[in-house]
Amino acid sequence: MRSMFKASVAALGLTAITAGGAIADGHGLSGDLKIFLDTSNPAPRATMEAMIADFGELHPNLNIETTVIDREAYKTQIRNFLTADAPDVATWYAANRMRPYVEAGLFEDVSDLWAEPEIATNLASTKGAMTIDNKQWGVPYTYYQWGVYYRKDIYEELGLTEPTDWAEFKSNCQAIVDSGRSCFTIGSKFLWTAGGWFDYLNVRTNGFDYHMDMAAGNVPWTDDGVKQTFANWRELIDMGAFVENHQNYSWQEALPFMVNGESAGYLMGNFAVAPLREAGLTDDQLDFYQFPSINPDVALAEDAPTDTFHIPSNAQNKEAAREFLRYVVSADVQTTINNGANLGQLPVNASASVDDDKFLNEGFEMLSTNSPGGVAQFFDRDFPAEMAAEAMQGFQEFMVFPDNLDDILARLEKVRERTNK
Amino acid sequence: MTSVPDTEIDRGGRGWYKRNEIAVTPWLFLAPAVFFFAVYVIIPIFQSINLSFYDWDGLGEATFVGFDNYIELADDGAFEVSLWNNLKWLVFYLLAIPAGLFIALFLNQTVAGIRLYKSLFFFPFVISQVVVGLVFSWFYLPNEGLLNGVLGLVGIDPINVLGDPTLATYGIIAAGLWPQTAYCMILYLTGLNAVDPEQVEAARLDGAKGWKMLWYVIVPQLKPATFIAFVVTIIGALRSFDLISIMTNGGPFGQTRVLSFYMFEKALSEYGFRMGYGAAIAVVLFLIMLVFIAYFLWSMWSEEKGR
Numbered sequence: 261m262r263s264m265f266k267a268s269v270a271a272l273g274l275t276a277i278t279a280g281g282a283i284a285d286g287h288g289l290s291g292d293l294k295i296f297l298d299t300s301n302p303a304p305r306a307t308m309e310a311m312i313a314d315f316g317e318l319h320p321n322l323n324i325e326t327t328v329i330d331r332e333a334y335k336t337q338i339r340n341f342l343t344a345d346a347p348d349v350a351t352w353y354a355a356n357r358m359r360p361y362v363e364a365g366l367f368e369d370v371s372d373l374w375a376e377p378e379i380a381t382n383l384a385s386t387k388g389a390m391t392i393d394n395k396q397w398g399v400p401y402t403y404y405q406w407g408v409y410y411r412k413d414i415y416e417e418l419g420l421t422e423p424t425d426w427a428e429f430k431s432n433c434q435a436i437v438d439s440g441r442s443c444f445t446i447g448s449k450f451l452w453t454a455g456g457w458f459d460y461l462n463v464r465t466n467g468f469d470y471h472m473d474m475a476a477g478n479v480p481w482t483d484d485g486v487k488q489t490f491a492n493w494r495e496l497i498d499m500g501a502f503v504e505n506h507q508n509y510s511w512q513e514a515l516p517f518m519v520n521g522e523s524a525g526y527l528m529g530n531f532a533v534a535p536l537r538e539a540g541l542t543d544d545q546l547d548f549y550q551f552p553s554i555n556p557d558v559a560l561a562e563d564a565p566t567d568t569f570h571i572p573s574n575a576q577n578k579e580a581a582r583e584f585l586r587y588v589v590s591a592d593v594q595t596t597i598n599n600g601a602n603l604g605q606l607p608v609n610a611s612a613s614v615d616d617d618k619f620l621n622e623g624f625e626m627l628s629t630n631s632p633g634g635v636a637q638f639f640d641r642d643f644p645a646e647m648a649a650e651a652m653q654g655f656q657e658f659m660v661f662p663d664n665l666d667d668i669l670a671r672l673e674k675v676r677e678r679t680n681k
Numbered sequence: 682m683t684s685v686p687d688t689e690i691d692r693g694g695r696g697w698y699k700r701n702e703i704a705v706t707p708w709l710f711l712a713p714a715v716f717f718f719a720v721y722v723i724i725p726i727f728q729s730i731n732l733s734f735y736d737w738d739g740l741g742e743a744t745f746v747g748f749d750n751y752i753e754l755a756d757d758g759a760f761e762v763s764l765w766n767n768l769k770w771l772v773f774y775l776l777a778i779p780a781g782l783f784i785a786l787f788l789n790q791t792v793a794g795i796r797l798y799k800s801l802f803f804f805p806f807v808i809s810q811v812v813v814g815l816v817f818s819w820f821y822l823p824n825e826g827l828l829n830g831v832l833g834l835v836g837i838d839p840i841n842v843l844g845d846p847t848l849a850t851y852g853i854i855a856a857g858l859w860p861q862t863a864y865c866m867i868l869y870l871t872g873l874n875a876v877d878p879e880q881v882e883a884a885r886l887d888g889a890k891g892w893k894m895l896w897y898v899i900v901p902q903l904k905p906a907t908f909i910a911f912v913v914t915i916i917g918a919l920r921s922f923d924l925i926s927i928m929t930n931g932g933p934f935g936q937t938r939v940l941s942f943y944m945f946e947k948a949l950s951e952y953g954f955r956m957g958y959g960a961a962i963a964v965v966l967f968l969i970m971l972v973f974i975a976y977f978l979w980s981m982w983s984e985e986k987g988r
Contacts, residue, residue, distance in 0.1 A: 413973065508822070645952040656932065656934050
């Protein structure tokens with residue numbers, strides 16, 4: 261759980277002395293820097309630790325202490341450590357997900373960093389996601405696209421191509437169902453996967469602005485627009501598009517259906533690519549397409565969840581923490597940590613280069629040129645926590661018992677009215 | 682420390698402690714336990730009750746809302762579901778007591794290797810609840826699970842126990858019964874050692890056997906074991922949490938939640954920012970427990986008095 265860099269820092273300190281202190285020149289950061297990370301999966305963890313070690317090399321007088329906390333446990337622990345024993349830097353998520361901590365005054369305002377030209381020009385695209393009350397509360401370090409990952413070989417076998425509109429999306433699906441497979445695998449045990457489907461169906465049916473207005477609590481769940489979203493969703497459910505018994509599986513447990521060819525696709529974030537490749541799917545079998553347009557009158561918009569670094573208000577060494585944030589978002593570091601061998605995601609710095617990976621290139625292309633409507637974070641990051649929890653549970657129920665829809669929507673509307681107070 | 686005999690010469694009038702030794706010493710011994718029990722149990726109870734009258738996200742300022750949390754609870758469908766599930770747990774979890782008794786009776790014999798059989802039966806209680814939950818969720822898997830394999834052999838259509846909102850709670854209770862039965866079994870095995878062979882002998886001479894022997898001669902002698910088994914099973918039912926968290930995570934769509942799990946979700950989980958509401962749920966759970974606690978205390982007290 262805990263990795264100390266004291267030893268390596270001490271060793272580097274020695275080399276710095278022998279090198280005549282050239283490295284330490286001009287920085288002069290000293291003291292302790294406590295970093296809390298939620299990147300507990302093996303690859304991200306190694307990436308982060310390597311990046312921090314490199315940062316330590318630049319600042320030999322800085323004693324860096326890194327703590328890696330399990331990603332799920334982190335979500336509940338953050339409340340305790342921000343108030344009680346705050347680190348100097350902590351990972352978290354953008355948009356509404358950081359709002360409770362911003363409003364409680366637990367995150368440091370880092371608008372000064374965003375005013376620096378280096379960051380202001382290169383990180384402009386994610387500024388909105390980091391802004392609450394016209395101030396910025398952290399910096400992003402990675403983001404990734406969502407979309408449909410599909411089995412190209414199955415599509416070819418059935419003579420299908422990537423759908424470009426809703427009608428083709430459905431006719432493709434019908435053909436896949438007729439071949440005895442399900443169109444999409446999904447594991448809704450932990451609910452958020454269903455939130456992804458709602459995001460895309462709602463954004464494609466009613467548009468990005470409507471969706472964000474809903475997230476802000478201004479649209480009732482019983483609105484006709486919402487009902488249309490669910491009607492579209494229901495078409496897929498009635499068709500048998502989704503894998504059965506999805507309420508029993510986590511998103512990882514739903515992967516084998518796609519690997520075994522029982523399901524032809526998966527609406528997921530780019531992090532699904534790594535386990536699918538590990539399970540033996542080659543790039544000839546696996547491909548990606550953007551969720552097609554449903555309502556031609558609304559502009560395409562995408563989900564691209566952003567992971568972030570923040571400085572807690574109670575941090576001890578804010579100067580070093582700011583320097584660390586600058587380091588993380590710099591173009592070179594962004595290029596390195598997001599490449600295929602490391603995080604395998606998209607760099608947030610416009611001057612950084614995207615690793616030469618099929619899916620990263622497609623995702624980058626899609627987000628930079630074909631998402632005119634806007635970029636959302638993700639259902640549970642855009643909607644307030646309580647609303648998101650209730651709603652995602654409702655989505656799961658809807659996917660199993662579509663007839664309960666009116667009841668579900670009435671329930672969600674009640675929650676919206678209360679959380680909006 | 683206070684029981685060390687006083688070796689000094691008694692110089693006239695005895696000290697205050699000496700005079701009150703008999704009355705004070707028990708309290709001195711009790712003091713550490715009383716202190717920690719108060720700090721970690723009694724005071725938090727009142728803090729929870731107090732908190733349940735506030736609206737607080739755990740971070741910012743708490744605002745007093747009176748009985749609003751309770752009024753909302755009364756109208757909360759998810760709370761109602763949790764309450765009913767708690768009741769199901771209380772009723773069906775008690776099956777562990779007769780099941781444990783019968784396994785204990787079955788194992789209470791001298792055959793070669795009986796110790797091995799006993800330990801095998803006791804094994805599920807030793808392994809972690811998390812492991813029990815995982816094993817059972819694999820057992821219940823809709824396609825690959827052992828349960829549906831067996832059902833398929835006798836020609837029954839596969840059922841998705843944990844994915845079906847009406848069956849899922851019973852599925853989890855069944856998983857919980859596995860270790861709990863083992864626990865009750867071990868309690869009864871020790872109880873059976875204390876059964877008076879002369880009474881059994883006498884009953885035999887009077888012609889008692891089978892069920893009558895069990896019901897009128899053996900079971901009454903097992904009363905202390907039954908009482909403990911009842912206490913631990915009720916407590917186990919009310920604190921069921923880990924199995925639910927592992928097997929269904931409260932789902933499908935919240936149909937397997939119990940009060941403790943719902944409280945956790947509302948107050949402490951990933952999306953939980955309602956400390957006051959969570960505290961109100963905890964207070965309701967506490968009141969339910971209070972009924973049982975009062976009964977346990979009363980029955981222990983009357984037993985003490987009867988001696």
